[in-house]
Amino acid sequence: MTYYVYENWRAGRHKAVIHRSDCGNCKEGTGQSGYGTREDNGKWHGPFDTLEPAITAAKKTGGFVSCGKCCLKNRI
Secondary structure: OOEEEEEEOOOOOOEEEEEEOOOOOOOOOOOOOOOOOOOOOEEEEEEEOOHHHHHHHHHHOOOOEEOOOOOHHHOO
């Protein structure tokens, strides 16, 4: 399992959301559309081989949230 962090600075407060790579919101770091994300909205970080470096990267952005769709189910 790999993980990605989506840093979003446009949707409300600045946040960084950790996703499993197979999450429908992530799709291996390409976003919901599967075609990537507009650079003026946010940025994908990763892939990360384990959860720990993904958490570290998310915390470095100043905002950290885990995806309720894929990660909270798995207790992170």
